[in-house]
Amino acid sequence: MADVVLKDVNKRYGSLSVVRDVNLDIPDGEFVVLVGPSGCGKSTTLRMIAGLESISDGIIQIGARVVNDLPPKDRDIAMVFQNYALYQHMTVYDNLAFGLRNRKVPEADIKREVTFATEILGLDPLLSRKPSQLSGGQQQRVALGRCIVRHPQIFLFDEPLSNLDAKLRAQMRIELKRLRERVPTTSIYVTHDQVEAMTLGDRVVVMKDGSIQQVGTPLEIYNRPANRFVASFMGAPAMNFLSVDIVQEGGNVRAVAKEFSIRIPDAQQRLLDKRGHGRAILGIRPEHIHLGPARATDGMTFEGEIEVTEQLGAEMIVGARSADTLIMASRVAPDTRIALREKAPFSIDPNALHFFDVETEAAIR
Template identity: 60%
Template sequence: MAAISLSKLNKHYGSLFHAVKDVDLEIADKEFVALVGPSGCGKSTTLRMIAGLEDISSGDIRIGNRVVNDLPPRDRDIAMVFQNYALYQHMSVYDNLAFGLRNKKTSEAEIKAAIDRAAGMLGLHELLARKPKQLSGGQQQRVALGRCIVRNPEVFLFDEPLSNLDAKLRAQMRIEIKRLHAAIPTTSVFVTHDQVEAMTLGDRVVIMRDGRVQQVGTPLQVYGKPANKFVAGFIGAPAMNFVNVTVRSDGGATTVEADGLKLTVGGADARALAAYNGKPAIMGARPEHLALGEGAPGASFDAHVEVVEQLGSEILLETRVGSHGITVARVPAETVIASGDRVRVSGQPGRLHFFDPETELPITAA
């Protein structure tokens, strides 16, 4: 097994496009790290540079104790799972699993033992004689995972491996990958545009934007203490609500005001906002931290219900507060509510987020 270290990693495509910008990242031995961000953020390019499928423009990549900048992929002791499975269609599942080992001149007895082990872990024994075209998407992806397992590499790399699966299969494969990492705790880097996948799979999550790392932390850290407004809005489903507010502080109570909204804030939030008296700020509120009904004094507001989404276990409300759209999540499923209703909404004390409108960094107490 091996740790991965990225130091000042850059990727230029000619003189016009700087895809990856000064990425520094330390991935511990046996750690599972998820790279997540919108399309074009540089996450897949970063993964491909680790794999050796893209040349780096500057910086260093270490796998274990080796700088691998100039090593070809076959010499990096990595195994990669692709979005499109990349299986040989004319070969059986068994031969797909054996292909890499046969290229390394591994004995057939060792190949069979490795395939038996992988097939047992992934439920592939009944599929070994089939061709890929006879398999479902989920089965093909399990074969792709098995091909990595039999090689026993130092590093697993996953390039959006679940993107082509339907919602149910995606959930099942997330569990398969989680079980796989528990059984074979190999250093793993998982690239996805789906923040739910990143949060459920990663020991740590790396959020990228425009080629730069925005934040690195555990799922709870990036959810609870986002490094900036972009991270706050990207992590969490449904997404965080943002409202442009004006801060008012008279030395006693501190309030934030917007069209149709006036909330009292206290504690650390009030201390942090003291320097913004009379100035604009951005307030963030996660939908799951809003509830129907009267809350703590000064923590409630009126809203007009525009859309009711009945999810079975809960209700999701799209509301209008003055000129602002605000999503309220996790309303009990048995709540009788309809589009056009007016409701009272309250926020959980201490669960609001505030950002500077220019830097988009969190406003925190000194």
């Protein structure tokens, strides 16, 4: 195993910059997830680490070696692709053994390594089959096994679950977590799925427009987003945002937008006082908005007109319009009786407000 260090890494295609000043330290044995929307530079960053893309500027270091000019075969990495990249004319056993045979490894050692990988991944009954006879999840396990037999310093995963249906993705996430326990290798995983990022990563790297927006543990990213983009991208349903005026009313500081008005808790009042009153972006996650009035008169209620309901079985998601904004509330009891266009009261968890600067969209802390 080895650590991975990226220093001021850039990638340009002519005048187009697709990765900008990426700095990232990944300790030995850590599982890091790069997440972001399509075109944010996450896969390009992974491919530069693998050596499949050259870098325009900066340094990439794996272990003690700077690998900027090393070809992929000399970087001691193993990569799992989105499309599995299996040899269709070979059996599962031969697919697993192929890389070791190319390196002239003795057949007895190959058999031992293939047995080790198949026991971990449950591939024993499939060794004589060819990829066309396997399900998507089975093919993905073969692709993982092909990496395991090599004992690389680094595992690289490029959206490996995106071709699977929802049930298989959930199963494969469990397989990957089990694999980490058995083979604790430094891993870098690329995905656009924030659920995969939250469930798999020791740390999450959120990217946008080729730049890193925030690096942290899943809970740090979720509970303390660095800016509005991170707050909106991590979480489903997405965080609600309202443009509000911060005003003094009757001894309290309130966030006000048309008919929407809530009291700002004392701790956040002191924070906002430091920058002076004015406009801000208020962020509230749907799970912190509750249908029905607050238990006490605490100034944390508003009224909205119901526009949409989404029945999910275990819960219902309700969308209500207030201050010209559709505000989503989740975790509503699924048997709640509610009608479209009905006015309904909502209460907000006072400890769950986020504020962002109107101009920079950075979190106000």
